[in-house]
Amino acid sequence: MHLLEVDNLTKRFGGLTAVNNVSFHVDEGEIVGIIGPNGAGKTTLFNLISGFIKPDSGIVKFKGEDITGLSPHKIVNKGIARTFQVVRPFRHLPVIANVMVALKSPRGTKNIEWLKTMERKAADILEDVGLSEVMLEPAENVSHGDLKRLEIAKALATEPDLLLLDEPFGGLNPLEVNYLTKSIIRMHLDEPTRGILIVEHKLHALMKIVKRVIVLHQGEKIAEGTPEEIAKNQKVIEVYMGKAI
């Protein structure tokens, strides 16, 4: 049984088919990347999995259970957490309280060990992603790179079995990309059974982390394989570079 199974997922927006018959799976402890040019339907695919958009057809199965069309908060409490491409912090709250919102969800509360306060747990999570210095700052005063990490901290607070990262490297400088790459690898080593699904444009950073890559183009899956296979795949090169004249 796969951790996440996506079967023939289709979503149309009017005449545009954003996601067309996409099927793939993620196993326990696997890091999978999704790449594709702009408008390939990567974020729509994420929204479909996490329940923010209802699919027109197709099934999403999580741990063998059909979760298609469930509301987003229910899916989070089943164990799929996501981050957003554009950071969505709670601006009026300090960074630590941002994480505490996620800890206040049923799954987040359940996973707090006995005799441990919510504040302590939130501080521990922030320490893991390297935000302990700005912990008490209001989120609106924090830099973009830190907000990206805060997104991940919020997702981690519910202790997901599957983590969906939507362009975690977007808008980061090379140094921050490097740091985040390391922390994603560390996250993976800390919790080896957790599956991670990453949508990313920065292929160089992505290829270092993932074991398997799925390529989307105009809503369709055009290739799947290890990073080396994908780099050599003629179709993928055509999509990214254009055809040879």
Add this chain to the structure above:
Amino acid sequence: MAISYLRRAYSSFAAHVFDIPPRLMAVLFFLILLLLPTCGLSSYYMWILIYANIIAIFALSWDLLVGRTGLISLGHALFFGIGGYSTALLFRHYGLPLWITIPVAVLLGALAGMIIGFPCLRVKGPYLALVTMAFPLIVSNIIKWSPLNPVFKGEIGIRASPFFPFLPIRQQRIAEYYLTLLLLFISAVIIYKIANSKTGIVFISILDDEVAAKACGINVTKYKIMSFIISSMFASLAGSIQAHFLKNANPSMFSLTLSFVPIIVTFLGGIGSIYGAIVGTYIYYILDKYVLIYLLPVLLRNFNLALPRGFEHAKLIIFTSIVLIFIIRWPRGIARYVTDKLQDLEEARDLDERGPRIWKRYKKKEKS
């Protein structure tokens, strides 16, 4: 020369005033309120203050819903009216004493909040504001409907029992003042505790970004309904107290003007700050019932002038323009302006007052 001296004097004065911690400020504020009746105020001024206490509870409840959860309600008078009418009906038909009528009115208010909350939460933002605005209009028209006159008595309204019928009128006012002040204090503490609890954090997260709150696994609908229920409970409490205080519940309790009062006062005081609603209410009622009704005519009489007839109806224009100025110039309100000054002076308190105080507690723990 003189101006620079004045400026320096002001800044040293400000440095002293703004050095007082906020908690002490709150205590001082309540102490002043406690001592007010001993100043020998006339019955009319006591009446204003009692009324301000009642409306402060109402404004607090609005602030929790709108300032903290971001659910814009333009028809909060609905819950106020439900509280008032249920109290009056219980008194008229069953002759129940006020220590039963008030809790029952609060419970009915909570029920109304739940019933109104579910359909209202299907819509968002300005649409929610419009939908909530419609409900009190509907209910007030039902109450005025002539076939129901035997029950609701139409425009005249229903009589309710006064708080202390056995006391002479002057003592009655003072007793009522302390009772309403006590209820205001209790409501303020409860709402403040809720707003700064972990549930309060979730409320603010919904205000900031509903989608992100959902992505954090928060059942947004549940928390919105919760906010609606808590808010309507306190609004209903205020309505119930007013019915006992004015010995009457009438359709004006559902009026649009009353729905706008909490908006005006919370914008004066500072939206989303809880204490701002209380400060704003007092400023509003002093302006409304003292400055405009008493002080301004007296001042004008010195210049052989008089206020035009029907000036009362123009008051709403004055207040809405004041609110407009506040939204543009000081969007964070008077009370916030003071606390912002406090925070500028003390770096340890440089965090947003709108957020809960949990991180401060955390900071203390870290130091020790």
